[in-house]
Every structure is written in C-alpha cells, then in structure tokens.
Amino acid sequence: MQKIILDCDPGHDDAIALMLAHGSPDIELVAVTTVGGNAVLEKTTRNALGIMTMAGITDVPVAAGCVRPLIGEGEDADVHGVSGLDGVDLPEPAMELDPRHGVDLIIDTIMEAEPKTISLVPTGPLTNIAMAIRKEPRIIDRVKEVVLMGGGMHVGNWSAVAEFNIKIDPEAAHIVFDAPWEVTMIGLDVTHLALATDEVAAKIEALDTPLGQFVLDLFAFFRQAYHDEQGFDFPPVHDPVAVARIIDPSIVGTVRAPISVEIRGEHTQGMTVTELRPAHIPPDCHTQAAVSLDADRFWDLVVDAIDRLGQEQSSSTQVN
Template sequence: MPKKVVIDCDPGVDDALAILLAIFSKELDVLGITTVNGNVGIDLTTENALKIVEKAGSSIPVYRGMKKPLKKPLYSSGDVHGQNGLGGITVPKSKQNVEPISATDYLIQTGRASEGEITLITLGPLTNIAVAIQKDPEAMSNYKEIISMGGGVGVGNITPVAEFNYWVDPEAAKIVFNFDLPITMLGLNATHQTVLTPNDFHFMRLVDSELGEFLAQIHTTCINAYWEFDQLMGCVPHDSLAVAVAADPSLVETVYCNVEIATDGLTRGQSVADVINAWEEKRKNSHVGITVDSERFRDFIFLTLFSDHKDEYDTYKRFLGN
C-alpha cells in the first residue's frame, strides 16, 4: 500500500521536480500540498504548486500557507529559481483553484484524522508546521514523521553555516525540532552528493518532449546560477531527496542524534547536528542523512518520471559509463 504523505513546499524549481516525483511515485499517495513563503512569495509558491499539479495531470488539493516567517523579514531566491519561481518561463495559469481553508488548518485537520500513518514531507521553511504545532500540538503529534529537506552538517548555502530553508525561518525550525515527532533531516551534506547535468535534461527532452521540455526549461536559470556561484555544471535536486527517502528510506544512511537550531547571532539558521554524540544528555530528535546511494537516487528520479522509457534510460546509463 502506498505511503500517505502531505507535502509542504515553496515552489521553487527543485520543489517542482520533487512534487512531480511524489505524484508519479507508485510508493506514495499525496493527500494534499501546502505552500509557504520561501523561494518566492506566497502568491507565487501557491500558484506554482497548482501549475505543477496540473502539469502532472492530477487534482491534488493545494492549500495556501504562511506569507512570512515568524520573526524574520521576507526573503526570496529569485536569482536561483527565477523571479516567478519556475525559472522565469511562462506557464499558463492553473485552472484549479486553491482550497478555501488555510494550510495550517488543513495540517491540523489532517493530523486529527490521522492514526499515525501520514508522513509530512517538508521542502521549504518550516513556518506552516511550526504554526500548526503551536495551534494544536495534539493533532500534529498524530503524524507518523517529518521528512525535511533542510539544514546540513557543517555546510551552508545562504551563510557559511546555514542552509536556506532553515535560515529563512529559524524560529519555526527550532519549534519543529523541539516537538516530539520523529524527524529525518536531509541537509546539504546529503543533497550535494547528487547532481543533475545538462545532459540529463537533454535526455529528458528526448524521451518525453512535453514533461522533459518543461523540466529542462525551468532548470535553466538554476543551472546557470550553479555555474556562476559554484562552477558546477548542473544543479542539485535538493528537494527530490526528501521525496525519494519517503518512498525508499534505504536510499540514505542516517545518524540518530540531537539537532539544535541556532536563532541568534553569526550562526543564525544553522542546524547543529551532534553526529559524534558529544551531548549525551540531550534528547536525540533527528535521523540526520549522511550518505546517499546516489546512483539509486538518480534511478528513482528517471524511472519514476519516465517509467515507460527504462530501456532508453539503461542505454543512457551505459553512455555515461554507469
């Protein structure tokens, strides 16, 4: 039976890929999608989520979430994701409407109805989850787990030590990590172990002219940004790792440890993961991703999105020497 999941996201190019993977995955049953301010503002993240659901040929309900962090000013990353969050390309407005209740109310409502079988996959700042926890901790405790793309062990991408999602709203991240719900944290140290290259997107175009072209186009700005900032020829599909781990936890080796979120000073937004168990007295609150089976993760991406083209993918892998 597929795993029931709710996706909280801020689309965002990598969110778009991750949402498509979740919808197409036979291992997952996406019950709903909640949006939050992050990569771009809440109006755009919500509309983008609707567009991606429509692109997948689905009608999964989308719920509009928090428009700003708990305390920090608004911030977006249009230089990576394009000013509209989808690489700057024009995508027709979705015909599907956003749901009438808020994201936080939906999260609480779904939690109340859950019997410990629903997983929360978080791909953006944790504002919605934190607000829902504050409003109804009993309902939120009914979820099975949180699988969160965010943070990192000894690495940052918005400051030397802080990853974007947790830096945007560290107060929210702190509330979530202090809550008594199992968390798997998939940070930059894990996501950086895989890259999608321009060749990968060209292959997608060849096997699926519609979906492949869409993915190639929205990732162009992202690929250009990675080359400009990191001299990397390609892009890191950060959020897709959270979806992949929800479908197959064996893709990542983790360390069960304490994670603290810094909310002050120079390290604001940092996820401090005690992978060496120096703080023995502190509660272990997170399974922190350390090692990714990168080849199987790439297989998951391609064979989930383009399941009818396994033979072509096998040929492409041989071309790459895999």
C-alpha cells in the same frame, strides 16, 4: 503506500519533488501546502498550481499557508529568478485553491487520518509546520515522521553555516526540530550530491514527452543560475531527495543525532548544530541527519516518476 503532505515553496527543485511525490507508485500525495520562501507566497502558490497542472496532478487539495516567517520579513532565493520558477511557461491552473489556510489543511488532514499514517515532507521554510504544532499540538503524536529538506551538518548556503530554509525562519525550525516526533534532516551534505548532470538530462530527454521537456527547461535555467550564483557546474536538485527518503529509506543514509537550531547567534543564526559525539547521543534521540545518497538510484526514481506522469498524460489525451 506512504501517505505524505508536501509543504513547499516552488522553486525549481520543489517542482521535481511534486512530480516525484505524485509519480511514484509508492507515494500517495494527500495534500500540498505552500509557504513564502523561494519567492513570496503569491508566487509560490501560483507556481505550485501551475506545476501540478502541467504534471496532471489535479486531484490533490492545495492550500496557501504563511506569508512570512514567525519573526522578521523573510527573503527570496535569487537562484530561482523573479517568478520563483523562471525558465518555463506555466499553464493556467486546472484547479482551485482549497479555501482553508495551509496550516488548517495540514491539521485537518492529519487529525482526520488514522494515527501514524501520514508523513510531513516540508521542502521550504518551516513556518507552516511550526504554526500547525502551535495551533494543534495533538498532531505531534499522530504524524508518522517529518522528513524535511533543510539545514546541513557541515555546510551552509545562505550564510557560512546556515541553509536557506532554516535561516529564513530559524524560530520555526527550532519549534519543529524540538518537538517530540521523528525528524529526519535532509541537508546540504547530501542534496549537493543530487546533481542534474548531462547524463540525467539525457535520460529525461529520451522520454520524449512534453513533461520531460518541461523538466529539461527547468534544469536549463537552474543550471545557469546555480553556476552564476554559487559556482556549480550542475545544479543540485535538493527537495526531491526528501521525497526519495520516504519512498526508499535505503537511498539516503542517516545517523541518529541531536539537532539544535541556532536562533541567537550573530554569525550563526539558522545553523543546524548536529551533535555527533557518541557519548552525547541519548538512546531516545528523535532526530537524525542524512549523511549519504545513492545518486543513481535517486535519479532512477525521479526519471521513472516523470515518465509515469508523462505516459498518463498521453493516455488521457488519447482517450479525450
């Protein structure tokens, strides 16, 4: 079973990532940390607690992390609405926040575990991860791998060439990509293939559970927002693709390539510059980029996780 820390900024697609991480029998979600990104930290943290309560994820420590990027003020992602999770009503949290700062929860969890047993899965700006490296560099050698949602080889969404998570805190992204650990970039090149189509919605509707309806409500708002903001017929559900890569690496095809984050360009800040020329890829290259997605198998994992969580809730209700 793969152990992960999910560092997130919920966010509609982060909600699905949380459900996939806890609902998959192949993942042990050992900690959740939040960061300012899709909305301000107060909102992303409240959203994380509400999502986890809705999905019955009440036995995992949750800690709030960094309020703002390393440099600059940060921005919100309008596509998620004013609350960062518009379109659904969240329950009151069933758990308290861990008193530690999110960066300290990341460090403590990694340092207390056996080396190479925990993977980091950041699905928001990389501020918490960069700060953890700076505060405790020994985590670099102890983390199994970093599989992050962000960036892209050929496409941007927060500028012509930069993806939101990287563009919001490019200095943090530079630190994370440059550190000597295994990094897999799950970028827009493949997450734009993870579309919540009518067929996907029908499979979730067929589950006939309150959690399934909650997901459908998420999709409904996200679909309209993505259509209005970016012209998509169906919304791409980015973040759970990173979790799926941990569960079954064969679902997401990758190429090994050096990846650099542009932090100085007037028009290219936040661009993830991916070196694909074979002669310029060193044998010890520690970064790779996602290039393909088996969307059907990906959605099978997601639907199965939502079903599993919904059935667990039903069983718990019957027992009580």
